[in-house]
Amino acid sequence: MGIEIKLPDGSKKQYEKGARPLDIAMDISEGLAKRAFGAIVNDEYWDLGRPLETSCDFRLVLDKDSEAPVFFRHTMAHIMAQAVMRLYGEDRVKLAIGPTIENGFYYDIDLDDVRLTEEDLPKIEAEMEKIIKEDLPIERFELPVSEAVILMNNQLQPYKVELIEDLVKDYGTEFVTFYRQGDFTDLCRGPHLPSTGKVKFFKLTSVSGAYWRGDEKNKMLQRIYGTAFSKKADLEEYLAKIEEARKRDHRKLGPALGLFTINYDYAPGMPIFLPKGTDMLNELLKFSREKHIEDGYREVSTPQIMSDSLWRTSGHWDHYSDNMYFTEKEEQQFAVKPMNCPGHILAYKSSPVSYRDLPMKIFEFGKVHRYERSGVLHGLFRVRGFVQDDAHVFCTREQIQQEVIGVIDFVKKIYEPFDFQYRAELSTRPENFMGEIELWDIATEALRDSLKAKKMDYIVNEGDGAFYGPKIDYHIKDSLGREWQCATIQLDFMMPERFGIKYIGPDNNEYQPVMIHRAIFGSTERFMGILIEHYAGAFPTWLAPVQVKVIPIADRHTDYARSVVVSLRGKGFRAEVDDRQKSTNYKIREAQLNKIPYMLIVGDREMQNGQVSVRLRSEKDLGSIDLEEFIHKLTEEVKDRKGKSIFE
RNA sequence: GCCAACGUAGCUCAAUCGGAAGAGCGGCUGAUUUGUAAUCAGCAGGUUGGGGGUUCAAGUCCCUUCGUUGGCUCCA
Missing domain, CATH: 3.30.980.10 (Threonyl-trna Synthetase; Chain A, domain 2)
Known part of the structure; x- marks a missing residue:
């Protein structure tokens, strides 16, 4: 009995039943047989020595193939x-x-x-x-x-x-x-x-x-x-x-660049951001805030510590207390917030809401605290206290699709300037879920449909959803290829139900809104860690903690150098003068190692002409240009949050 | 939390078999006034993570504890 083998080029060959891929390879050439690791038979991995039973599509796997x-x-x-x-x-x-x-x-x-x-x-x-x-x-x-x-x-x-x-x-x-x-x-x-x-x-x-x-x-x-x-x-x-x-590891680079430190004796899992790291965080938040406002979000600020009864209502008490910090005063129990949603719900509830107000999108850079077991703490990537760029979209059931798609687009917008690879995952109902299965199914399908509508690649992570709803997660790789979750989009019917929040419909009846929980950086700390590794510390100028280092050649140039710094700071740039008694080469080398985007070397020539000599951290010496021109170009680069130097 | 490895100056690392705790960088002081990746000299810096034990003698061996790292689990 013969079988027919269809090769990738479309040609067909006849073989006896029981022929092995190795035989087929040998038929083509001995060299090919030597290079083959296995075969793909009808999309299935197939050993070289495993007999073929039926006619099939056939392809040899060679050393270059991804399989x-x-x-x-x-x-x-x-x-x-x-x-x-x-x-x-x-x-x-x-x-x-x-x-x-x-x-x-x-x-x-x-x-x-x-x-x-x-x-x-x-x-x-x-x-x-x-x-x-x-x-x-x-x-x-x-x-x-x-x-x-x-x-x-x-x-x-x-x-x-x-x-x-x-x-x-x-x-x-x-x-x-x-x-x-x-x-x-x-x-x-x-x-x-x-x-x-x-x-x-x-x-x-x-x-x-x-x-x-x-x-x-x-x-x-x-x-x-x-x-x-x-x-x-x-x-x-x-x-x-x-x-x-390993050299890009943010746990080494971060402290070395003076961005942050973690004191594991006194504040395990709670990073201390130094001035330079704080500059960066602030830039990230500024960027995020701008985009949120463009996209129709309104900013709120909610309490750090709230009564236990709130957390009982939200379901955190039953489903999340292992991860929560508690405190007690005047015989009343309080919890340090592990999430921002209950606070946002209280904001929503503060006055009656009309269907005309929906979707209502509120966001907060909310600092949350979650207990994590000591063994899992990991630099900025896994901490116990972090700031979420957290928002909640309150909308009608009819608006779910459009709003989820809006968030998917928003993630893209926020990640765009950073130019890194990410991957989406759909997480479904976990074991300790809250609410009814039918609602879970509706919510899960809504997320799935949105992913399909945006033609996104994603994998399904069964049972990994939040206790109140399914979610779409975005994962980004660190320098060693480990994946960390950053953005998350979670659909929630439960909390609106438990808090009894309503909106008034066109027919003057009360309806229950749906909540979309979402964070884009996820944790700003984690996101910053990702950025440190992604850029290996050589941040784009808009993010760089020190954007310009002004280096006077001799003491007599120090006053001029200082005046350059004053001009730059006046325009909102982060600039420093290096007026130490060190050689020019020494200062250049140090600025280079600190990956400062621009070095401005000033000596007699520059001082006379109101110029600066520009050196990039890429070691390119651009020669002297007018300070005004430099400021003009720098302004453009930073305003557009360009990923590369405008001078290159 | 669990399994394993590792903890020496701010950082990177030495210290032979258990036999006097060291170097470079950084810091400070002074000299030098420098044109695109390290000027020179001097000084300070340590309860070798903490505690206990073995030994004439412990950075080194043993116990314990804390921490870090690589994983497991959970998650942003």
């Missing part, structure tokens, strides 16, 4: 698991899960009472090298669930048994696949390379603890992280990139 790493990193994870088993004894090693991740792979392993440290990694790497050298063939086979459970029980792999049982429970799975290399067999969906000798370049990067299924009630396993590439140069480039990225 290639899935094959060799999966195999890498198995090789690592096998190495650990050899080193620590098959009886003692219980495997959990070992997936591929963005730049590598990991495996969660229960090693009984053995505690791995990073010093153990070279030993494991050496064993892995052996396995690679042995070039063990990797064989795929399927088993009915009952036999699979027996096999895994025999191999003393309780986590695998649990995984199989869950597959049956959740998906009604009847057959599961295994991969075998030498004496090592592992439950795995695949795909894999045809033999262990085909992987080449890898490095184990770290060990850490990880709970079985990510649940801290379960046992903590040991996770070994590794990275692997098909080319040596790629591995080296990746490792160098990580090294480079």
